[in-house]
Amino acid sequence: MLRLQRIFTFCFVLMASALPAFGRVPNIVLLYADDIGWGDLGCYGAKVIPTPNLDRLAAKGTRFTSGYCTSATCTPSRYSLLSGEYAWRRQGTGVLPGDARLILRPGRPSLPASLAALGYATAVVGKWHLGLGNGDVNWNQPINPCPNQIGFSYSFIMAATGDRVPCVYVEDGKVVGLDPQDPIEVSYKQPYAGDPDLKADAERAKLKMDWTHGHNMALVNRVGRIGWMKGGKAAVWNDETMGDVFAERACAFIERSKSTPFFLYYASHENHVPRLPNSRFTGKTPLGPRGDAVVAFDDQVGRILNEIEKHGLTEDTLVVFSSDNGPVLDDGYRDGSVELNKAANHSPAGPFRGGKYSILEGGTRVGLIARWPGHVPEGKVSDALISQVDFAATFTKLADGSPAEFLALDGRELGQALRGQAGRDALISSTQGGVLSIRDSRWKFIPGSGKPGNAKSEAVVPGNEDDAARDAREQAVDRLFDLLADPAERNNVASLNAEVVQRLKEMLSAEKAKGFNQPLP
Ligand code: NG6
Numbered sequence: 001m002l003r004l005q006r007i008f009t010f011c012f013v014l015m016a017s018a019l020p021a022f023g024r025v026p027n028i029v030l031l032y033a034d035d036i037g038w039g040d041l042g043c044y045g046a047k048v049i050p051t052p053n054l055d056r057l058a059a060k061g062t063r064f065t066s067g068y069c070t071s072a073t074c075t076p077s078r079y080s081l082l083s084g085e086y087a088w089r090r091q092g093t094g095v096l097p098g099d100a101r102l103i104l105r106p107g108r109p110s111l112p113a114s115l116a117a118l119g120y121a122t123a124v125v126g127k128w129h130l131g132l133g134n135g136d137v138n139w140n141q142p143i144n145p146c147p148n149q150i151g152f153s154y155s156f157i158m159a160a161t162g163d164r165v166p167c168v169y170v171e172d173g174k175v176v177g178l179d180p181q182d183p184i185e186v187s188y189k190q191p192y193a194g195d196p197d198l199k200a201d202a203e204r205a206k207l208k209m210d211w212t213h214g215h216n217m218a219l220v221n222r223v224g225r226i227g228w229m230k231g232g233k234a235a236v237w238n239d240e241t242m243g244d245v246f247a248e249r250a251c252a253f254i255e256r257s258k259s260t261p262f263f264l265y266y267a268s269h270e271n272h273v274p275r276l277p278n279s280r281f282t283g284k285t286p287l288g289p290r291g292d293a294v295v296a297f298d299d300q301v302g303r304i305l306n307e308i309e310k311h312g313l314t315e316d317t318l319v320v321f322s323s324d325n326g327p328v329l330d331d332g333y334r335d336g337s338v339e340l341n342k343a344a345n346h347s348p349a350g351p352f353r354g355g356k357y358s359i360l361e362g363g364t365r366v367g368l369i370a371r372w373p374g375h376v377p378e379g380k381v382s383d384a385l386i387s388q389v390d391f392a393a394t395f396t397k398l399a400d401g402s403p404a405e406f407l408a409l410d411g412r413e414l415g416q417a418l419r420g421q422a423g424r425d426a427l428i429s430s431t432q433g434g435v436l437s438i439r440d441s442r443w444k445f446i447p448g449s450g451k452p453g454n455a456k457s458e459a460v461v462p463g464n465e466d467d468a469a470r471d472a473r474e475q476a477v478d479r480l481f482d483l484l485a486d487p488a489e490r491n492n493v494a495s496l497n498a499e500v501v502q503r504l505k506e507m508l509s510a511e512k513a514k515g516f517n518q519p520l521p
């Protein structure tokens with residue numbers, strides 16, 4: 001009898017030691033927004049964009065005020081998020097065309113592969129933009145490698161962006177709804193015979209949404225896109241139902257994965273151009289499509305949260321929201337965003353200046369919310385420094401795995417920050433032009449490039465017109481900002497704090513010395 005008891009105790013201890021310190025491993029749902037700024041959400045101060053679902057998420061979890069994507073554009077941020085490596089260390093990680101080769105190579109460390117190895121069902125639904133295949137994809141055949149070869153057990157994606165061809169969904173490496181009699185061809189070099197000239201006034205007049213720069217190549221659903229495509233008519237997506245299609249696929253994945261731990265990477269395209277949210281969101285904000293698209297994203301968040309709740313998984317699921325880069329108004333289409341934003345006096349980057357493409361805070365300091373009842377403090381606002389490059393290490397550890405491969409790159413294991421403690425000491429942000437900045441708990445340093453920048457690109461976020469010329473001029477010299485006293489980065493205090501400049505400059509140089517602009521493996 002005693003012997004049996006001993007065996008039981010032994011088994012129990014064995015089982016308990018196999019469990020992670022906090023009990024069951026959590027499901028992980030990453031709600032990743034596109035071009036949504038720090039200031040675009042109600043819980044971050046937006047007055048004219050109702051985001052009840054994200055606000056509820058923040059109220060039930062922790063809202064971080066110093067959360068960062070790694071880059072001010074999409075592809076590099078996503079590369080960092082999934083690989084645990086700063087994208088600026090690698091060439092070819094800038095905004096990719098729709099026919100680019102997959103830049104996250106099979107066999108390299110990746111967040112989905114790491115979670116899959118730990119027994120998670122893993123899915124990506126939404127915008128991919130990390131390339132597919134080997135640069136010579138035949139869209140009429142199974143595409144390999146695709147997200148399924150780097151650790152996702154399910155993928156339902158668009159190849160690049162809504163404004164880039166091919167304008168079709170790809171599910172588990174196959175174009176959805178393709179008629180074999182009408183094969184797809186994609187070119188980023190030249191138009192196909194019969195393509196209209198969208199630079200001609202007569203053709204332009206027929207567009208549903210006119211272009212302001214770029215976006216005058218392929219004509220798809222009466223909207224100009226980047227690149228050309230031919231054929232595949234039955235497979236072409238409907239921009240207006242895209243948000244619903246993605247949300248449905250995400251919910252279906254949760255439903256069928258509910259009995260195993262799962263990881264859902266929900267990469268919404270809502271709010272990226274061309275902004276064509278479903279008509280049921282029209283007029284929900286005074287900002288036109290740009291604001292209405294944020295409401296549409298919030299609606300998708302609500303549907304996913306409800307699905308989690310419906311299966312009784314709320315307590316077992318870490319939900320994290322963040323965005324791939326800061327906000328932009330005119331990103332190439334005439335959708336009224338500039339004028340309407342001005343009229344409503346909305347501040348998409350919150351208290352920060354700059355936005356998408358910019359090295360100023362508005363470029364990479366984005367919303368970051370985490371909810372996991374009983375683990376992530378409820379209703380807390382935290383200024384812990386967190387970069388999305390840390391997600392791979394952090395999620396792997398929460399899944400009871402070893403984050404070592406990501407720690408050897410640029411990731412930090414920040415479970416403590418999610419639990420209400422401190423985050424990183426410092427982090428690096430980048431633009432795709434190769435400009436880097438480094439910040440610690442107080443200071444931000446941007447090395448001078450020796451020559452002034454482009455005032456036009458500094459003015460993309462309204463309200464910045466007056467400062468844009470000065471920002472462009474100052475790019476020539478070292479800049480130091482006291483982010484606590486001057487979050488809008490208006491006063492360059494480099495000359496008053498030579499030792500701080502020196503310290504941060506050395507830190508940045510040491511990081512660059514470990515690898516900068518290296519070829520991709
Ligand atoms: C730019 C596009 C912009 C957007 C961006 C990528 C032009 C003129 N501009 O090149 O519209 O597609 O790339 O955005 O074509 S991101 O969020 O995916 O990084």
Ligand code: CA
Pocket residue numbers: 034035073074272324325
């Ligand atoms: Ca983006």
